[in-house]
Amino acid sequence: MSGTTDIYARLSLDRAGDELGVQRQVAACRKFAAEHGWTVRKVLVDNDTSATSGKVRPAFEELLKSDPERMVVWHVDRLVRLTPDLERIIKLGVNVHAVTAGHLDLSNPAGRAVARTVTAWATYEGEQKALRQRAKNDQLAETGKPYKCQRAFGFERDGMTIRDTEAAELRKAADGVLAGRSLNALSKDLNQRGIRTATGKTWRTTTLKAALLSPRNAGLRRHRGQVIGPAAWPAILDETTATALRAILTDPSRSKRGPDRRYLLSGVMTCGKCSGPVVGAFVKDGNKGETYRCQKIHVTRKAAPIDEYVLGLVARRLAEPDAADLFAAADHGDELAELRDELTGARSRLDGLAEAFAAGDIDRQALAAGSRRLRDRIATLEAMVGALAVNPAVSEVASAEDAAEALAALPQDQQRQVIDALLTIKLMPIGRRGADVWEGLDIEWKGSK
Incomplete structure (x- = not known):
């Protein structure tokens, strides 16, 4: 019997992320197809994807749309585990061949009845397994112990032992958030340094946010979506840090921040005429290049001289013996x-x-x-x-032996945080050409008498 076939493979949980499980399924299906003289037209794979969670299975949806002549799967439960999904397969009117469970002829009532029975038992098995797992999880939760599931970043597979190298990265990222760095910038930094998630994937803002907000890292036990008390494992983040992170990362205003700021004083300066925010922009007209200006264009000034002047001003002030007094107001x-x-x-x-x-x-x-x-x-x-919570960037500069040198060593977004903590800056209109940089700036030291 000749013809074509589509192969479908699925694995619910791929802990290692190496796709070896689905590769074994595909190899067995290819051998089965060759033995029957069928040409493999498509191989569709949903790896690390449940068939009962309700989430869309991209490869399964593609299979339904591909109008296959027949299907080959390793086992029927790799294709369907719920009756609604089976009914969608039945509507295609094609036969399903399982390497380990035989042939389902969906073209006649008897075959469809068998398929529905097989799927009903698969659904029953899944529900029973879920009940047993829930009871076990309840027991583990009562003792503050972790579930036996995918390894969490920062911990070993036992869920109890801290993996020091990853814990250090979580603390570094937490300090970055408290210092005003964006999740996007922190994710890029992790990826550029070759740091991967617990599943070996690159970091995204969503995965980093979830890791930082996880009660696990604060030594708290979460069960069925609620924190139920202290955990049996040690905390990676202290309570103050974890609480401050939660306040920052769950702040609704963060979703309106827009892209990372490229300019040192964007959002720090205000317009001396309208009091609106001053932002950085690249202006081609008049060969101005990188500039600062308010949104109503009351003031426009080249960015580089202002950045240099403000950084120099702060560095010189931090070099004074009484520089620590500048941060006294931040001590709570x-x-x-x-x-x-x-x-x-x-x-x-x-x-x-x-x-x-x-x-x-x-x-x-x-x-x-x-x-x-x-x-x-x-x-x-x-x-x-x-x-x-004390901004780590400000703390780092305030406690440094050479505060000016510590400021120069900070990333730009953290330099911005320090400047914002110390200065109130207004960009003022200037009525004449050739004025010095400082003439167009109205600067006050915060907390100064």
Whole structure:
């Protein structure tokens, strides 16, 4: 019997990311097709993709649209595990050949009945497995232990032991976020240095954000989407850092920030006429090149001389013996300690409510009301801690033996953070040509008397 066939392969979970599982399926299907004299027209693969999660399977959808003469799969459950998907296959009116489970003739009622029975049992098996896994996960959660699943970045496969090299990268990225660096810039830095995710893939802003926000890294146990208490494994990030990260990365205004700023003082300076923000732009007219200007074009000035002047001004001031006084206003140590104590107490009371409910001391209504009040207070405290967290870039410069040298060594986005912490800068209109750079700048030191 001659003709063509399409091959479909799928693996639900590819822990190593090497696609060896689906490659073995495809090899077996090719051999099966050759033995039957069929020419393989297409090979379609959904790797690391569940057939029961409800998510779209790209290769499966392509298979349905490709009008195959027949299909070859390693096992029927690689193709379908849910009845709605089977019905879509039945509508094609083609036969399905499974290397390990025989032939399903979907052209007649008997064959379709067999296919529906096989799929029903596959669905049952999946549901039973899910119930067993959920019960096991509940037991693990009660003891603060991790699930046996894909390795998390920063931890070994046992989920309990910290992998020091990756933990250091998480701390570095966390410091970057607190210093005002964008997730995009931090992801690029990781990729350029050859640092990969736990699955061996390149970093994206979404994966880095998820890693930094993971309660696991703060030594907290999450179960069914809720943090339920301390974990049995050690924390990579201290509580203050984790809380500050959450405040920053969940701030809705971050989604409106736009692309990374290329200019040192973009967003730091304001227009001396309209008080609007001053941004950097490349202006071709008049050969101006890189410039600063307000959005209403009240002021326009070449960027390089201003950058050089402001960096020099800050560097000279930081070289003075009393430079540390500039950062005194940013010291919220006592206030942070009080907030952290209150936050710890609120979380303890929340745990106590759950224990009281479990013991029958309070009813569900009291549990819900008390939990709502405490969660609201915890959210407020977390935001306050995040707002007072010391910017690592400012701390690094303030504590350096040579503050001016430390400033020069920082990436531009962190230099911007330091300048913004120290100075208020207005770009002023100048009515004459040939004026010095400083004449067009109105600069005040923040916190100065």
